[in-house]
Amino acid sequence: MPFASRLRLLPNLLVLIVAGLAAGAAPASAHAAAHHTAAESTVHATPKKKKSVAHKTKPVHRSMHADAPSTNLSGPKRRTKRARPRHGPLPASQHAAQVSAKDAHAPRLLARCGFTPASRKQLFSHAIYVVDENTHTPLYARNADAVAPVASVSKLMTAIVWLDSAHAPLQQRLSVTTADLDTLKFTDSRLGVGASLTRANMLHVALMSSENRAASALSRDYPGGRPAFVAAMNTKALRFGMTHTHFVNATGLSPQNVSTARELANLVRAANGYPLIRRYSIDHQERVSTGRGQLQYVNSNRLVRYGQVRASVQKTGFINESGHNMVMRVMVHGRRPVIVTLLGSATPEGSRLDGVRIAHWLSCSLR
Template identity: 50%
Template sequence: MLKLHLFLTFLLIASLVPAIAHAKRLFRPAVQAHAAIVVDMTTGRTLYSKHADERRPIASLTKLLTAMVVLDSRRSLIKPLRVTDDDVDRLKWSRSRLPVRSLLLRSTLLHIALMSSENRAAFALSRDYPGGRPGFVRAMNRTAKRLHMSRSHFVDPTGLSPHNVSTARDLTRLVRAAYRYPVIRRYSTAHEKLVLGGDGPLMYRNTDPLVHRASWHVGLQKTGFTNEAGHCLIIVTSVRGHPVLIVLLGDPDAQAHFQDAVDLRRWLVASHP
Protein backbone atom coordinates (compact mmCIF):
# COMPACT_ATOMS: atom_id res chain seq x y z
CA MET A 1 0.00 0.00 0.00
CA LEU A 2 2.83 2.38 0.90
CA LYS A 3 4.53 1.67 -2.41
CA LEU A 4 1.31 2.45 -4.29
CA HIS A 5 0.95 5.72 -2.36
CA LEU A 6 4.52 6.73 -3.17
CA PHE A 7 4.02 5.80 -6.81
CA LEU A 8 0.86 7.90 -7.07
CA THR A 9 2.62 10.81 -5.36
CA PHE A 10 5.46 10.56 -7.86
CA LEU A 11 2.99 10.59 -10.78
CA LEU A 12 1.29 13.67 -9.32
CA ILE A 13 4.57 15.54 -8.93
CA ALA A 14 5.67 14.52 -12.42
CA SER A 15 2.41 15.84 -13.87
CA LEU A 16 2.89 19.18 -12.11
CA VAL A 17 6.46 19.78 -13.30
CA PRO A 18 5.51 21.00 -16.81
CA ALA A 19 2.84 23.30 -15.38
CA ILE A 20 5.30 24.76 -12.86
CA ALA A 21 7.92 25.25 -15.55
CA HIS A 22 5.34 26.94 -17.79
CA ALA A 23 4.27 29.24 -14.96
CA LYS A 24 7.89 30.23 -14.35
CA ARG A 25 8.29 31.07 -18.02
CA LEU A 26 5.25 33.31 -17.92
CA PHE A 27 6.27 35.08 -14.73
CA ARG A 28 7.00 38.70 -15.55
CA PRO A 29 10.48 39.80 -14.48
CA ALA A 30 10.81 42.27 -11.61
CA VAL A 31 12.16 45.19 -13.66
CA GLN A 32 14.01 47.76 -11.55
CA ALA A 33 13.51 50.61 -14.04
CA HIS A 34 10.89 53.19 -13.17
CA ALA A 35 9.39 52.90 -16.66
CA ALA A 36 9.79 50.25 -19.33
CA ILE A 37 8.29 48.89 -22.50
CA VAL A 38 9.05 45.96 -24.80
CA VAL A 39 7.73 46.02 -28.37
CA ASP A 40 7.87 43.57 -31.25
CA MET A 41 9.52 45.65 -33.99
CA THR A 42 7.80 43.68 -36.76
CA THR A 43 4.20 43.80 -35.55
CA GLY A 44 4.34 46.80 -33.20
CA ARG A 45 2.72 44.69 -30.47
CA THR A 46 3.53 45.63 -26.88
CA LEU A 47 4.89 42.60 -25.03
CA TYR A 48 5.60 44.25 -21.68
CA SER A 49 4.97 47.67 -20.16
CA LYS A 50 5.47 49.48 -16.89
CA HIS A 51 4.58 53.17 -16.46
CA ALA A 52 5.06 53.37 -20.24
CA ASP A 53 3.14 56.66 -20.59
CA GLU A 54 4.79 58.53 -17.73
CA ARG A 55 6.80 61.57 -18.83
CA ARG A 56 10.40 61.49 -17.64
CA PRO A 57 13.84 63.00 -18.42
CA ILE A 58 15.60 60.72 -20.91
CA ALA A 59 19.24 61.86 -20.75
CA SER A 60 21.38 60.80 -23.74
CA LEU A 61 18.64 58.72 -25.36
CA THR A 62 18.02 62.17 -26.86
CA LYS A 63 20.98 61.61 -29.18
CA LEU A 64 18.99 59.23 -31.38
CA LEU A 65 16.76 62.17 -32.31
CA THR A 66 19.84 64.38 -32.66
CA ALA A 67 21.31 61.90 -35.14
CA MET A 68 18.09 61.89 -37.17
CA VAL A 69 18.05 65.69 -37.42
CA VAL A 70 21.73 65.71 -38.47
CA LEU A 71 21.12 63.11 -41.18
CA ASP A 72 17.86 64.68 -42.36
CA SER A 73 19.73 67.95 -42.98
CA ARG A 74 21.59 66.08 -45.77
CA ARG A 75 24.76 67.99 -45.05
CA SER A 76 27.94 66.16 -45.99
CA LEU A 77 29.24 63.85 -43.27
CA ILE A 78 32.77 64.19 -44.65
CA LYS A 79 32.82 67.92 -43.99
CA PRO A 80 35.31 68.77 -41.20
CA LEU A 81 33.97 70.58 -38.14
CA ARG A 82 35.98 72.23 -35.38
CA VAL A 83 34.92 71.91 -31.74
CA THR A 84 34.73 75.34 -30.11
CA ASP A 85 34.27 76.78 -26.66
CA ASP A 86 30.55 77.11 -27.46
CA ASP A 87 30.34 73.30 -27.39
CA VAL A 88 31.45 73.01 -23.75
CA ASP A 89 28.71 71.85 -21.38
CA ARG A 90 27.98 74.72 -18.99
CA LEU A 91 24.82 73.20 -17.52
CA LYS A 92 26.34 70.24 -15.69
CA TRP A 93 30.01 70.70 -16.63
CA SER A 94 30.10 67.09 -17.78
CA ARG A 95 33.49 65.65 -18.66
CA SER A 96 34.53 65.39 -22.30
CA ARG A 97 37.60 63.71 -23.78
CA LEU A 98 37.32 65.89 -26.89
CA PRO A 99 39.50 68.99 -26.59
CA VAL A 100 38.29 72.38 -27.73
CA ARG A 101 39.85 73.17 -31.15
CA SER A 102 39.65 69.51 -32.24
CA LEU A 103 38.97 69.20 -35.96
CA LEU A 104 36.98 66.10 -36.90
CA LEU A 105 34.78 64.94 -39.71
CA ARG A 106 31.08 65.35 -38.99
CA SER A 107 30.74 61.57 -39.45
CA THR A 108 33.24 61.02 -36.64
CA LEU A 109 31.40 63.43 -34.35
CA LEU A 110 28.13 61.64 -35.05
CA HIS A 111 29.77 58.26 -34.50
CA ILE A 112 31.12 59.06 -31.03
CA ALA A 113 27.93 60.90 -30.04
CA LEU A 114 25.91 57.74 -30.70
CA MET A 115 28.41 55.11 -29.61
CA SER A 116 30.00 56.80 -26.61
CA SER A 117 27.53 59.61 -25.77
CA GLU A 118 30.16 62.29 -26.40
CA ASN A 119 28.24 65.46 -25.45
CA ARG A 120 30.70 67.89 -26.99
CA ALA A 121 30.32 66.12 -30.34
CA ALA A 122 26.52 66.45 -30.20
CA PHE A 123 26.79 70.12 -29.25
CA ALA A 124 29.15 70.79 -32.17
CA LEU A 125 26.84 69.10 -34.67
CA SER A 126 23.86 71.10 -33.43
CA ARG A 127 25.78 74.39 -33.65
CA ASP A 128 26.74 73.61 -37.26
CA TYR A 129 23.12 73.64 -38.46
CA PRO A 130 21.08 76.18 -40.44
CA GLY A 131 19.80 78.54 -37.77
CA GLY A 132 22.42 77.36 -35.28
CA ARG A 133 21.59 75.42 -32.14
CA PRO A 134 18.17 77.09 -31.67
CA GLY A 135 17.26 76.04 -35.21
CA PHE A 136 18.47 72.53 -34.48
CA VAL A 137 16.30 72.23 -31.36
CA ARG A 138 13.28 73.48 -33.31
CA ALA A 139 13.97 70.76 -35.88
CA MET A 140 14.14 68.17 -33.09
CA ASN A 141 10.69 69.14 -31.85
CA ARG A 142 9.28 69.22 -35.38
CA THR A 143 10.59 65.71 -35.96
CA ALA A 144 9.14 64.51 -32.66
CA LYS A 145 5.77 65.98 -33.61
CA ARG A 146 5.92 64.29 -37.01
CA LEU A 147 6.55 60.97 -35.26
CA HIS A 148 3.50 61.56 -33.01
CA MET A 149 5.65 61.73 -29.89
CA SER A 150 2.91 63.74 -28.23
CA ARG A 151 4.34 63.62 -24.69
CA SER A 152 7.90 64.56 -25.65
CA HIS A 153 9.76 67.87 -25.63
CA PHE A 154 13.39 68.78 -26.28
CA VAL A 155 15.51 71.80 -25.37
CA ASP A 156 19.03 70.56 -26.15
CA PRO A 157 20.75 68.00 -28.41
CA THR A 158 22.51 66.04 -25.67
CA GLY A 159 19.94 65.17 -23.01
CA LEU A 160 21.92 66.90 -20.28
CA SER A 161 18.91 69.11 -19.58
CA PRO A 162 16.20 67.52 -17.42
CA HIS A 163 13.71 69.39 -19.63
CA ASN A 164 14.37 66.88 -22.42
CA VAL A 165 11.42 64.63 -21.60
CA SER A 166 9.60 61.73 -23.18
CA THR A 167 7.84 58.49 -22.31
CA ALA A 168 8.85 54.89 -22.88
CA ARG A 169 6.02 54.55 -25.40
CA ASP A 170 6.96 57.74 -27.28
CA LEU A 171 10.52 56.48 -27.51
CA THR A 172 9.35 53.35 -29.32
CA ARG A 173 8.13 55.68 -32.08
CA LEU A 174 11.53 57.37 -32.17
CA VAL A 175 13.42 54.09 -32.34
CA ARG A 176 11.25 52.63 -35.07
CA ALA A 177 12.04 55.74 -37.15
CA ALA A 178 15.76 55.81 -36.25
CA TYR A 179 16.06 52.12 -37.11
CA ARG A 180 15.48 53.01 -40.78
CA TYR A 181 18.81 54.88 -40.87
CA PRO A 182 21.70 52.46 -41.60
CA VAL A 183 24.21 55.03 -40.26
CA ILE A 184 22.46 55.18 -36.88
CA ARG A 185 22.33 51.40 -36.64
CA ARG A 186 26.00 51.07 -37.61
CA TYR A 187 27.41 53.83 -35.42
CA SER A 188 25.35 53.03 -32.33
CA THR A 189 26.37 49.36 -32.34
CA ALA A 190 30.08 49.79 -33.21
CA HIS A 191 32.41 48.45 -30.54
CA GLU A 192 35.05 51.19 -30.71
CA LYS A 193 36.35 54.13 -32.72
CA LEU A 194 39.84 55.60 -32.98
CA VAL A 195 39.55 59.38 -33.18
CA LEU A 196 42.25 61.68 -34.56
CA GLY A 197 42.14 65.44 -34.70
CA GLY A 198 42.63 66.58 -31.13
CA ASP A 199 45.74 66.59 -28.95
CA GLY A 200 46.43 62.99 -29.92
CA PRO A 201 44.70 59.71 -30.80
CA LEU A 202 41.69 58.85 -28.65
CA MET A 203 40.05 55.43 -28.47
CA TYR A 204 36.32 55.64 -27.82
CA ARG A 205 34.37 52.52 -26.80
CA ASN A 206 30.71 51.67 -26.75
CA THR A 207 28.97 52.52 -23.49
CA ASP A 208 26.73 49.44 -23.81
CA PRO A 209 28.37 46.10 -22.94
CA LEU A 210 25.46 44.17 -24.47
CA VAL A 211 26.67 44.96 -28.01
CA HIS A 212 29.51 42.50 -27.39
CA ARG A 213 27.09 39.59 -26.86
CA ALA A 214 26.92 37.89 -30.25
CA SER A 215 23.69 36.05 -29.44
CA TRP A 216 21.89 39.36 -28.93
CA HIS A 217 22.37 40.52 -32.55
CA VAL A 218 22.01 44.13 -31.38
CA GLY A 219 20.58 46.22 -34.20
CA LEU A 220 20.53 49.61 -32.46
CA GLN A 221 21.24 50.86 -28.96
CA LYS A 222 21.65 53.96 -26.84
CA THR A 223 22.50 54.46 -23.20
CA GLY A 224 21.90 57.52 -21.06
CA PHE A 225 22.39 58.86 -17.55
CA THR A 226 21.80 62.02 -15.57
CA ASN A 227 20.90 62.35 -11.91
CA GLU A 228 17.39 63.40 -12.89
CA ALA A 229 16.83 60.66 -15.49
CA GLY A 230 18.60 57.79 -13.77
CA HIS A 231 20.17 55.09 -15.92
CA CYS A 232 18.40 54.60 -19.25
CA LEU A 233 18.73 52.16 -22.11
CA ILE A 234 17.28 51.59 -25.55
CA ILE A 235 18.23 48.37 -27.30
CA VAL A 236 16.96 46.43 -30.30
CA THR A 237 17.82 42.76 -29.95
CA SER A 238 16.84 39.55 -31.69
CA VAL A 239 14.53 37.04 -29.97
CA ARG A 240 14.00 33.84 -31.95
CA GLY A 241 14.84 35.71 -35.13
CA HIS A 242 12.48 38.63 -34.47
CA PRO A 243 13.73 42.17 -33.71
CA VAL A 244 12.46 43.30 -30.32
CA LEU A 245 12.83 46.76 -28.81
CA ILE A 246 13.46 47.26 -25.09
CA VAL A 247 13.19 50.74 -23.52
CA LEU A 248 14.22 51.27 -19.89
CA LEU A 249 13.99 54.61 -18.06
CA GLY A 250 15.10 55.52 -14.55
CA ASP A 251 17.07 52.49 -13.42
CA PRO A 252 18.68 53.01 -10.01
CA ASP A 253 22.33 52.14 -10.64
CA ALA A 254 24.98 51.71 -13.29
CA GLN A 255 24.29 48.01 -13.96
CA ALA A 256 20.55 47.81 -13.31
CA HIS A 257 19.45 48.81 -16.81
CA PHE A 258 21.66 46.16 -18.39
CA GLN A 259 20.40 43.52 -15.93
CA ASP A 260 16.82 44.54 -16.64
CA ALA A 261 17.44 44.07 -20.35
CA VAL A 262 18.98 40.63 -19.75
CA ASP A 263 16.03 39.58 -17.55
CA LEU A 264 13.47 40.84 -20.06
CA ARG A 265 15.17 39.10 -22.97
CA ARG A 266 15.43 35.84 -20.99
CA TRP A 267 11.71 36.11 -20.19
CA LEU A 268 10.89 36.75 -23.85
CA VAL A 269 12.86 33.72 -24.98
CA ALA A 270 11.08 31.50 -22.42
CA SER A 271 7.53 32.80 -22.75
CA HIS A 272 7.27 33.64 -26.45
CA PRO A 273 8.28 30.48 -28.33
Protein backbone atom coordinates in the same frame (compact mmCIF):
# COMPACT_ATOMS: atom_id res chain seq x y z
CA MET B 1 -134.07 19.30 -91.89
CA PRO B 2 -136.77 18.37 -89.44
CA PHE B 3 -136.35 19.79 -85.92
CA ALA B 4 -136.10 16.37 -84.41
CA SER B 5 -133.12 15.55 -86.55
CA ARG B 6 -131.36 18.76 -85.57
CA LEU B 7 -131.78 17.83 -81.92
CA ARG B 8 -130.05 14.53 -82.50
CA LEU B 9 -127.07 16.28 -84.08
CA LEU B 10 -126.67 18.75 -81.21
CA PRO B 11 -124.57 16.45 -78.93
CA ASN B 12 -122.16 15.73 -81.70
CA LEU B 13 -121.83 19.40 -82.40
CA LEU B 14 -121.05 20.08 -78.76
CA VAL B 15 -118.39 17.39 -78.83
CA LEU B 16 -116.78 19.00 -81.86
CA ILE B 17 -116.81 22.44 -80.21
CA VAL B 18 -115.16 21.11 -77.02
CA ALA B 19 -112.54 19.30 -79.07
CA GLY B 20 -111.81 22.47 -80.99
CA LEU B 21 -111.45 24.46 -77.86
CA ALA B 22 -109.02 21.86 -76.47
CA ALA B 23 -106.95 21.96 -79.63
CA GLY B 24 -106.64 25.78 -79.39
CA ALA B 25 -105.53 25.66 -75.76
CA ALA B 26 -102.70 23.23 -76.44
CA PRO B 27 -100.33 25.78 -78.10
CA ALA B 28 -100.90 28.20 -75.25
CA SER B 29 -100.06 25.52 -72.70
CA ALA B 30 -96.98 24.56 -74.68
CA HIS B 31 -95.85 28.20 -74.82
CA ALA B 32 -96.42 28.57 -71.10
CA ALA B 33 -94.45 25.42 -70.45
CA ALA B 34 -91.65 26.65 -72.69
CA HIS B 35 -91.59 29.99 -70.87
CA HIS B 36 -91.42 28.21 -67.49
CA THR B 37 -88.56 26.03 -68.73
CA ALA B 38 -86.61 29.09 -69.89
CA ALA B 39 -87.12 30.79 -66.55
CA GLU B 40 -85.78 27.78 -64.74
CA SER B 41 -82.68 27.72 -66.92
CA THR B 42 -82.06 31.37 -66.11
CA VAL B 43 -82.39 30.73 -62.40
CA HIS B 44 -80.00 27.80 -62.64
CA ALA B 45 -77.56 29.92 -64.68
CA THR B 46 -77.31 32.56 -62.01
CA PRO B 47 -75.75 30.22 -59.45
CA LYS B 48 -73.26 29.19 -62.08
CA LYS B 49 -72.18 32.81 -62.39
CA LYS B 50 -71.94 33.07 -58.62
CA LYS B 51 -69.83 29.96 -58.64
CA SER B 52 -67.42 31.54 -61.10
CA VAL B 53 -67.23 34.67 -58.94
CA ALA B 54 -66.45 32.54 -55.95
CA HIS B 55 -63.65 30.96 -57.97
CA LYS B 56 -62.14 34.37 -58.64
CA THR B 57 -62.00 35.15 -54.94
CA LYS B 58 -59.86 32.10 -54.19
CA PRO B 59 -56.60 34.17 -54.04
CA VAL B 60 -58.13 36.05 -51.12
CA HIS B 61 -58.84 32.72 -49.54
CA ARG B 62 -55.20 31.70 -50.08
CA SER B 63 -53.89 34.94 -48.61
CA MET B 64 -55.77 34.21 -45.43
CA HIS B 65 -53.96 30.89 -45.25
CA ALA B 66 -50.65 32.61 -45.97
CA ASP B 67 -50.99 34.71 -42.83
CA ALA B 68 -51.77 31.68 -40.72
CA PRO B 69 -48.67 30.62 -38.77
CA SER B 70 -49.60 26.95 -38.93
CA THR B 71 -49.45 26.65 -42.73
CA ASN B 72 -46.45 25.35 -44.65
CA LEU B 73 -46.18 28.56 -46.67
CA SER B 74 -45.47 30.75 -43.67
CA GLY B 75 -42.45 28.78 -42.51
CA PRO B 76 -40.19 29.16 -45.58
CA LYS B 77 -41.16 32.79 -46.04
CA ARG B 78 -40.15 33.66 -42.49
CA ARG B 79 -36.93 31.72 -42.73
CA THR B 80 -36.06 33.57 -45.96
CA LYS B 81 -36.67 36.97 -44.41
CA ARG B 82 -34.65 36.17 -41.33
CA ALA B 83 -31.75 34.60 -43.20
CA ARG B 84 -28.48 36.33 -42.22
CA PRO B 85 -26.54 38.03 -45.04
CA ARG B 86 -23.49 36.12 -46.18
CA HIS B 87 -21.10 38.97 -45.37
CA GLY B 88 -22.96 40.33 -42.36
CA PRO B 89 -21.68 40.43 -38.77
CA LEU B 90 -20.90 37.11 -37.20
CA PRO B 91 -22.83 35.82 -34.20
CA ALA B 92 -21.27 36.74 -30.88
CA SER B 93 -20.11 33.17 -30.27
CA GLN B 94 -18.31 32.94 -33.63
CA HIS B 95 -16.78 36.40 -33.17
CA ALA B 96 -15.50 35.45 -29.73
CA ALA B 97 -14.02 32.26 -31.19
CA GLN B 98 -12.18 34.22 -33.88
CA VAL B 99 -10.86 36.73 -31.34
CA SER B 100 -9.74 33.87 -29.13
CA ALA B 101 -7.97 32.21 -32.07
CA LYS B 102 -6.26 35.49 -32.94
CA ASP B 103 -5.14 35.98 -29.33
CA ALA B 104 -3.79 32.44 -29.32
CA HIS B 105 -1.46 33.32 -32.20
CA ALA B 106 -0.48 36.76 -30.85
CA PRO B 107 3.07 36.96 -29.48
CA ARG B 108 3.35 36.95 -25.69
CA LEU B 109 5.84 36.35 -22.94
CA LEU B 110 5.42 32.98 -21.23
CA ALA B 111 5.42 32.10 -17.56
CA ARG B 112 7.42 28.93 -18.27
CA CYS B 113 10.16 31.24 -19.59
CA GLY B 114 10.35 33.08 -16.27
CA PHE B 115 7.83 35.83 -17.07
CA THR B 116 6.02 35.68 -13.74
CA PRO B 117 4.67 38.30 -11.33
CA ALA B 118 7.54 37.53 -8.96
CA SER B 119 10.21 38.01 -11.62
CA ARG B 120 8.62 41.21 -12.90
CA LYS B 121 8.89 42.69 -9.43
CA GLN B 122 12.66 42.18 -9.63
CA LEU B 123 13.05 44.59 -12.57
CA PHE B 124 14.95 47.72 -11.53
CA SER B 125 13.75 50.25 -14.11
CA HIS B 126 10.88 52.53 -13.15
CA ALA B 127 9.31 52.67 -16.63
CA ILE B 128 9.44 49.77 -19.11
CA TYR B 129 7.92 49.14 -22.49
CA VAL B 130 8.45 46.04 -24.64
CA VAL B 131 6.72 45.81 -28.02
CA ASP B 132 6.88 43.30 -30.88
CA GLU B 133 7.68 45.47 -33.89
CA ASN B 134 6.18 43.28 -36.61
CA THR B 135 2.73 42.96 -35.02
CA HIS B 136 2.84 46.14 -32.86
CA THR B 137 1.82 43.93 -29.94
CA PRO B 138 2.86 45.26 -26.50
CA LEU B 139 4.48 42.39 -24.62
CA TYR B 140 5.03 44.19 -21.33
CA ALA B 141 4.50 47.68 -19.97
CA ARG B 142 5.18 49.32 -16.64
CA ASN B 143 4.59 53.06 -16.19
CA ALA B 144 4.95 53.23 -19.96
CA ASP B 145 3.15 56.58 -20.24
CA ALA B 146 4.93 58.36 -17.39
CA VAL B 147 6.76 61.46 -18.66
CA ALA B 148 10.39 61.49 -17.49
CA PRO B 149 13.82 62.89 -18.47
CA VAL B 150 15.45 60.77 -21.17
CA ALA B 151 19.05 62.10 -20.92
CA SER B 152 21.36 61.00 -23.74
CA VAL B 153 18.68 58.88 -25.42
CA SER B 154 17.98 62.30 -26.98
CA LYS B 155 20.99 61.73 -29.23
CA LEU B 156 18.99 59.37 -31.42
CA MET B 157 16.85 62.35 -32.40
CA THR B 158 19.99 64.47 -32.75
CA ALA B 159 21.36 62.01 -35.29
CA ILE B 160 18.07 61.87 -37.23
CA VAL B 161 17.80 65.65 -37.54
CA TRP B 162 21.42 66.08 -38.55
CA LEU B 163 21.31 63.32 -41.16
CA ASP B 164 18.10 64.69 -42.64
CA SER B 165 19.70 68.10 -43.12
CA ALA B 166 22.49 66.66 -45.33
CA HIS B 167 24.00 70.14 -45.58
CA ALA B 168 27.66 69.15 -45.26
CA PRO B 169 29.80 66.19 -46.40
CA LEU B 170 30.37 63.57 -43.69
CA GLN B 171 34.11 63.59 -44.27
CA GLN B 172 34.41 67.32 -43.77
CA ARG B 173 36.03 68.14 -40.42
CA LEU B 174 34.31 69.96 -37.58
CA SER B 175 36.09 71.51 -34.60
CA VAL B 176 35.01 71.71 -30.95
CA THR B 177 34.64 75.27 -29.64
CA THR B 178 33.90 76.84 -26.28
CA ALA B 179 30.26 77.00 -27.38
CA ASP B 180 30.21 73.22 -27.04
CA LEU B 181 31.21 73.14 -23.36
CA ASP B 182 28.63 71.96 -20.86
CA THR B 183 27.62 74.91 -18.70
CA LEU B 184 24.55 73.12 -17.31
CA LYS B 185 25.99 70.03 -15.61
CA PHE B 186 29.67 70.92 -16.11
CA THR B 187 30.43 67.45 -17.35
CA ASP B 188 33.89 66.71 -18.71
CA SER B 189 34.80 65.32 -22.13
CA ARG B 190 37.76 63.75 -23.84
CA LEU B 191 37.31 66.16 -26.72
CA GLY B 192 39.09 69.36 -25.76
CA VAL B 193 38.41 72.73 -27.31
CA GLY B 194 40.11 72.80 -30.70
CA ALA B 195 39.81 69.07 -31.31
CA SER B 196 38.85 68.38 -34.91
CA LEU B 197 36.91 65.33 -36.12
CA THR B 198 35.14 64.47 -39.31
CA ARG B 199 31.41 64.93 -39.08
CA ALA B 200 31.09 61.14 -39.53
CA ASN B 201 33.32 60.62 -36.47
CA MET B 202 31.34 63.21 -34.50
CA LEU B 203 28.14 61.31 -35.24
CA HIS B 204 29.83 57.97 -34.52
CA VAL B 205 31.08 58.77 -31.01
CA ALA B 206 27.92 60.68 -30.12
CA LEU B 207 25.82 57.56 -30.78
CA MET B 208 28.20 54.82 -29.67
CA SER B 209 29.82 56.45 -26.65
CA SER B 210 27.34 59.26 -25.91
CA GLU B 211 30.01 61.95 -26.43
CA ASN B 212 28.27 65.20 -25.39
CA ARG B 213 30.61 67.70 -27.06
CA ALA B 214 30.30 65.82 -30.35
CA ALA B 215 26.50 66.09 -30.18
CA SER B 216 26.74 69.75 -29.21
CA ALA B 217 29.05 70.52 -32.15
CA LEU B 218 26.66 68.79 -34.58
CA SER B 219 23.72 70.87 -33.33
CA ARG B 220 25.74 74.06 -33.70
CA ASP B 221 26.76 73.02 -37.23
CA TYR B 222 23.22 73.33 -38.59
CA PRO B 223 21.52 75.89 -40.84
CA GLY B 224 20.05 78.42 -38.40
CA GLY B 225 22.19 77.22 -35.50
CA ARG B 226 21.05 75.47 -32.31
CA PRO B 227 17.60 77.13 -32.04
CA ALA B 228 16.70 75.84 -35.50
CA PHE B 229 18.16 72.43 -34.65
CA VAL B 230 16.12 72.04 -31.45
CA ALA B 231 12.98 73.21 -33.26
CA ALA B 232 13.59 70.52 -35.87
CA MET B 233 13.94 67.92 -33.10
CA ASN B 234 10.52 68.82 -31.71
CA THR B 235 8.95 68.88 -35.15
CA LYS B 236 10.27 65.37 -35.79
CA ALA B 237 8.91 64.20 -32.45
CA LEU B 238 5.41 65.30 -33.40
CA ARG B 239 5.79 63.66 -36.77
CA PHE B 240 6.66 60.39 -35.03
CA GLY B 241 3.53 60.64 -32.84
CA MET B 242 5.54 61.57 -29.73
CA THR B 243 3.07 64.08 -28.32
CA HIS B 244 4.45 63.95 -24.77
CA THR B 245 8.07 64.36 -25.89
CA HIS B 246 10.00 67.64 -25.77
CA PHE B 247 13.64 68.62 -26.35
CA VAL B 248 15.57 71.72 -25.37
CA ASN B 249 19.06 70.62 -26.46
CA ALA B 250 20.86 68.02 -28.54
CA THR B 251 22.85 66.36 -25.75
CA GLY B 252 20.15 65.37 -23.28
CA LEU B 253 22.00 66.98 -20.39
CA SER B 254 18.89 69.03 -19.59
CA PRO B 255 16.18 67.36 -17.48
CA GLN B 256 13.71 69.20 -19.72
CA ASN B 257 14.40 66.69 -22.48
CA VAL B 258 11.46 64.42 -21.65
CA SER B 259 9.47 61.56 -23.14
CA THR B 260 7.76 58.31 -22.16
CA ALA B 261 8.88 54.70 -22.46
CA ARG B 262 6.09 54.07 -24.98
CA GLU B 263 6.93 57.06 -27.17
CA LEU B 264 10.63 56.27 -27.16
CA ALA B 265 9.73 53.05 -28.97
CA ASN B 266 8.59 55.27 -31.87
CA LEU B 267 11.95 57.05 -31.82
CA VAL B 268 13.85 53.76 -31.88
CA ARG B 269 11.73 52.51 -34.77
CA ALA B 270 12.40 55.71 -36.74
CA ALA B 271 16.13 55.62 -35.98
CA ASN B 272 16.35 52.10 -37.34
CA GLY B 273 15.56 53.52 -40.77
CA TYR B 274 18.99 55.20 -40.97
CA PRO B 275 21.87 52.87 -41.92
CA LEU B 276 24.48 55.08 -40.24
CA ILE B 277 22.54 55.13 -36.95
CA ARG B 278 22.26 51.34 -37.07
CA ARG B 279 25.95 50.98 -37.78
CA TYR B 280 27.33 53.58 -35.38
CA SER B 281 25.05 52.91 -32.40
CA ILE B 282 25.88 49.20 -32.14
CA ASP B 283 29.56 49.42 -33.03
CA HIS B 284 31.72 47.99 -30.25
CA GLN B 285 34.60 50.44 -30.50
CA GLU B 286 36.14 53.10 -32.72
CA ARG B 287 39.45 54.93 -32.93
CA VAL B 288 39.18 58.54 -34.09
CA SER B 289 41.71 61.17 -35.07
CA THR B 290 41.32 64.52 -33.32
CA GLY B 291 44.08 66.42 -35.11
CA ARG B 292 46.10 66.18 -31.92
CA GLY B 293 46.32 62.43 -31.78
CA GLN B 294 43.90 59.55 -31.63
CA LEU B 295 41.24 58.57 -29.14
CA GLN B 296 39.79 55.10 -28.56
CA TYR B 297 36.04 55.00 -27.85
CA VAL B 298 33.91 52.01 -26.79
CA ASN B 299 30.18 51.40 -26.71
CA SER B 300 28.51 52.73 -23.56
CA ASN B 301 25.99 49.85 -23.64
CA ARG B 302 27.69 46.86 -22.06
CA LEU B 303 25.01 44.46 -23.29
CA VAL B 304 25.93 45.35 -26.86
CA ARG B 305 29.64 45.80 -26.27
CA TYR B 306 30.03 42.30 -24.81
CA GLY B 307 27.56 40.60 -27.14
CA GLN B 308 24.99 39.75 -24.46
CA VAL B 309 22.23 41.12 -26.67
CA ARG B 310 21.99 41.28 -30.43
CA ALA B 311 20.51 44.66 -31.38
CA SER B 312 20.17 46.78 -34.51
CA VAL B 313 19.83 50.11 -32.65
CA GLN B 314 20.70 51.08 -29.08
CA LYS B 315 21.28 54.11 -26.89
CA THR B 316 21.95 54.69 -23.22
CA GLY B 317 21.60 57.83 -21.14
CA PHE B 318 22.12 59.15 -17.63
CA ILE B 319 21.69 62.31 -15.62
CA ASN B 320 20.83 62.51 -11.94
CA GLU B 321 17.24 63.52 -12.66
CA SER B 322 16.57 60.59 -15.01
CA GLY B 323 18.53 57.72 -13.55
CA HIS B 324 19.96 55.17 -15.98
CA ASN B 325 18.11 54.72 -19.25
CA MET B 326 18.47 52.25 -22.11
CA VAL B 327 16.65 51.70 -25.38
CA MET B 328 17.29 48.88 -27.85
CA ARG B 329 15.84 47.25 -30.90
CA VAL B 330 16.60 43.64 -30.02
CA MET B 331 16.80 41.06 -32.80
CA VAL B 332 15.32 37.92 -31.20
CA HIS B 333 16.93 34.81 -32.73
CA GLY B 334 18.66 37.22 -35.09
CA ARG B 335 15.54 37.90 -37.14
CA ARG B 336 12.58 39.12 -35.03
CA PRO B 337 12.73 42.78 -33.95
CA VAL B 338 11.43 43.72 -30.50
CA ILE B 339 11.85 47.23 -29.09
CA VAL B 340 12.78 47.53 -25.42
CA THR B 341 12.81 50.87 -23.57
CA LEU B 342 13.97 51.14 -19.96
CA LEU B 343 13.86 54.36 -17.95
CA GLY B 344 14.80 55.27 -14.41
CA SER B 345 17.06 52.53 -13.02
CA ALA B 346 18.98 53.67 -9.95
CA THR B 347 22.22 52.05 -11.15
CA PRO B 348 23.81 51.10 -14.48
CA GLU B 349 23.95 47.51 -13.30
CA GLY B 350 20.19 47.50 -12.67
CA SER B 351 19.56 48.69 -16.20
CA ARG B 352 21.89 46.04 -17.59
CA LEU B 353 20.27 43.24 -15.57
CA ASP B 354 16.82 44.32 -16.75
CA GLY B 355 18.04 44.06 -20.33
CA VAL B 356 19.46 40.57 -19.73
CA ARG B 357 16.25 39.32 -18.06
CA ILE B 358 13.97 40.72 -20.77
CA ALA B 359 16.24 39.35 -23.52
CA HIS B 360 15.89 35.88 -21.95
CA TRP B 361 12.08 36.17 -21.82
CA LEU B 362 12.04 37.14 -25.47
CA SER B 363 14.39 34.41 -26.63
CA CYS B 364 12.45 31.72 -24.79
CA SER B 365 8.91 32.93 -25.56
CA LEU B 366 9.17 33.99 -29.21
CA ARG B 367 10.02 31.71 -32.11
